[in-house]
Amino acid sequence: xxxxxxxxxxxxxxxxxxNDKDKSLTTNQGLKMNEDEFSLKAGERGxxxxxxxxxxxxxxxxxxxxxxxxxxxxxxxxxxGEFEVYESLAPYxxxxxxxxxxxxTPVFVRFSTVAGSxxxxxxxxxxRGFATKFYTDEGNYDLVGNNIPVFFIQDGIKxxxxxxxxxxxxxxxxxxAQSAHDTFWDFVANNQETAHxxxxxxxxxxIPRSFRMMEGFGVHTFRFVNEEGQAFFVKFxxxxxxGVHSVIWDEALxxxxxxPDFQRRDLYDAIENGQxxxxxxxxxxxxxxxxxxxxxxxxxxxxxxxxxxxxxxIVGKMTLNQNIDNYFAETExxxxxxxxxxPGIDFTNDPLLQAxxxxxxxxxxxxxxxxxxxxxxxxxxxxxxxxxxxxxxGRQTINSGQVSYHKNSLADNTPTPVSEENGxxxxxxxxxxxxxxRARSISFEDHFTQAALFWNSMSDVxxxxxxxxxxFELGKCKEVAIREQVLDMFSNVSHDLVTGIAENLGLAIPxxxxxxxxxxxxxxxxxxxxxKADT
Ligand code: HEM
Numbered sequence: 089x090x091x092x093x094x095x096x097x098x099x100x101x102x103x104x105x106x107n108d109k110d111k112s113l114t115t116n117q118g119l120k121m122n123e124d125e126f127s128l129k130a131g132e133r134g135x136x137x138x139x140x141x142x143x144x145x146x147x148x149x150x151x152x153x154x155x156x157x158x159x160x161x162x163x164x165x166x167x168x169g170e171f172e173v174y175e176s177l178a179p180y181x182x183x184x185x186x187x188x189x190x191x192x193t194p195v196f197v198r199f200s201t202v203a204g205s206x207x208x209x210x211x212x213x214x215x216r217g218f219a220t221k222f223y224t225d226e227g228n229y230d231l232v233g234n235n236i237p238v239f240f241i242q243d244g245i246k247x248x249x250x251x252x253x254x255x256x257x258x259x260x261x262x263x264x265a266q267s268a269h270d271t272f273w274d275f276v277a278n279n280q281e282t283a284h285x286x287x288x289x290x291x292x293x294x295i296p297r298s299f300r301m302m303e304g305f306g307v308h309t310f311r312f313v314n315e316e317g318q319a320f321f322v323k324f325x326x327x328x329x330x331g332v333h334s335v336i337w338d339e340a341l342x343x344x345x346x347x348p349d350f351q352r353r354d355l356y357d358a359i360e361n362g363q364x365x366x367x368x369x370x371x372x373x374x375x376x377x378x379x380x381x382x383x384x385x386x387x388x389x390x391x392x393x394x395x396x397x398x399x400x401x402i403v404g405k406m407t408l409n410q411n412i413d414n415y416f417a418e419t420e421x422x423x424x425x426x427x428x429x430x431p432g433i434d435f436t437n438d439p440l441l442q443a444x445x446x447x448x449x450x451x452x453x454x455x456x457x458x459x460x461x462x463x464x465x466x467x468x469x470x471x472x473x474x475x476x477x478x479x480x481x482g483r484q485t486i487n488s489g490q491v492s493y494h495k496n497s498l499a500d501n502t503p504t505p506v507s508e509e510n511g512x513x514x515x516x517x518x519x520x521x522x523x524x525x526r527a528r529s530i531s532f533e534d535h536f537t538q539a540a541l542f543w544n545s546m547s548d549v550x551x552x553x554x555x556x557x558x559x560f561e562l563g564k565c566k567e568v569a570i571r572e573q574v575l576d577m578f579s580n581v582s583h584d585l586v587t588g589i590a591e592n593l594g595l596a597i598p599x600x601x602x603x604x605x606x607x608x609x610x611x612x613x614x615x616x617x618x619x620k621a622d623t
Contacts, residue, residue, distance in 0.1 A: 096470040097194035097223045104465040157206045161217045164200030165352035166419040169408035181312035183432035185224040194223045199299040209348035211340040213294045218304030219424040223470045230428040237305040239389045240285045244443015273565040277573035283539040290557040292334035300365040301333040308441040311434040325370035364409045370400035385531035389440045423452045434516040474503040536580040555588035
């Protein structure tokens with residue numbers, strides 16, 4: 089392990105770290121064993137005996153060594169580090185770890201690809217996960233983001249559909265080049281809210297050169313709340329100090345063949361060599377009263393906030409300075425959750441975020457074997473935690489006393505709720521009104537303005553890469569009807585784009601669509617006028 093600074097998380101992990109050097113070999117019951125090579129037999133050449141507890145224990149433990157891989161983001165690599173805030177953010181949030189210039193907080197970051205299995209190659213064309221756990225004095229805060237600032241879908245109810253379409257097709261489980269198969273393109277063509285994300289996905293952003301050279305984004309709009317109860321909309325950015333770099337597709341293919349572990353090796357080696365990856369934290373902040381002053385809905389996760397309109401304020405730096413000791417104990421067992429927040433950070437009604445708030449604990453209950461995965465060393469907060477939860481698989485805490493419920497008059501051993509003034513979390517009191525409906529706001533209906541904005545911001549070289557990526561990936565889609573649907577869809581983004589793809593794939597060039605993206609979306613303006621009138 090390199091540069092093991094004794095921050096609070098390291099001190100905590102030290103209690104669990106074990107070095108077996110020069111130790112006697114024992115069973116799990118502590119019994120010293122004189123032999124570990126030969127099973128107990130009836131006669132040297134005879135059958136093994138059932139009473140061989142050492143053989144049984146060793147094999148049984150081995151039989152149960154694997155746990156389910158994550159249903160998405162299965163392939164990942166992680167490191168420890170530290171976050172330091174440059175200036176007090178108290179005007180915006182009461183979050184203690186952001187409250188004082190120079191304050192340092194231990195972090196654990198896991199980078200990942202999304203679609204591939206645990207053993208897949210690093211250089212796939214895919215979104216990269218960028219999940220950060222801040223071990224703050226007020227509890228764990230998780231910023232569970234990606235390296236692309238928008239997402240495929242607007243409502244979490246579609247996430248299982250998206251992932252079913254993206255993963256290897258179920259009948260043969262052959263992982264074709266990411267995003268290349270028919271089901272993926274069929275999903276895209278039938279769910280046009282994917283347009284903006286697909287533009288990023290087929291750009292060089294989806295083949296980053298290194299985890300050290302990619303941005304991270306919280307994607308959703310979150311809420312900051314300050315000591316006075318005033319709230320702000322906020323988007324989170326990580327900006328790599330080394331800058332953003334990608335490989336080209338040909339390099340990605342070669343690297344994946346030559347060294348499928350290229351990105352994890354790159355991160356591990358850099359940290360071992362003292363070239364610590366650094367990322368600055370950036371914030372985009374919008375005042376609550378400006379919620380309806382944009383051409384997009386601030387709750388729509390398929391939209392960025394253009395940096396010209398809402399500048400990114402750089403507020404701190406994260407340095408990854410310590411490799412893991414044990415992949416399973418740390419990288420595999422870490423449990424991130426966008427719902428792990430601290431006072432001063434809250435949610436918004438983004439319907440993608442809302443579904444995520446359910447999904448992570450639910451999946452971790454099965455992945456990590458029951459309700460006590462918060463006790464696993466990597467997941468423990470560095471501050472104390474106490475409540476009336478008890479028992480369950482793998483429970484380690486030995487709670488004392490007779491009573492494990494609130495409220496009671498019997499016990500002096502149960503914890504007491506904490507007032508907001510003393511650091512108790514209080515949810516932001518947003519006013520909510522409306523009919524119960526299964527619906528999408530019309531302010532979420534513009535799928536192409538920002539997709540075109542992205543295309544128009546590209547250099548010619550980058551545009552050619554996007555055309556090539558579309559041609560390669562869509563070229564793997566066997567259904568001509570789906571190819572044509574996709575071309576028709578992306579002619580809403582750029583006629584040059586679809587012309588390039590059509591020529592490469594020998595398809596008819598779709599008719600040019602006359603769309604003026606310099607004007608704001610009419611549906612959105614209508615929706616915003618209505619919402620303002622309602623407010
Ligand atoms: C991992 C669900 C959207 C970023 C996961 C996992 C699930 C999941 C079940 C596996 C967690 C585990 O086993 O520990 C969902 C659902 C989504 C959604 C239901 C939409 C409704 C997103 C979005 C982002 C994202 C929009 C980025 C902003 C991640 C990351 C991981 C992850 C980075 C890997 C965490 C790690 O390294 O352990 N997601 N996800 N997800 N998700 Fe999502």
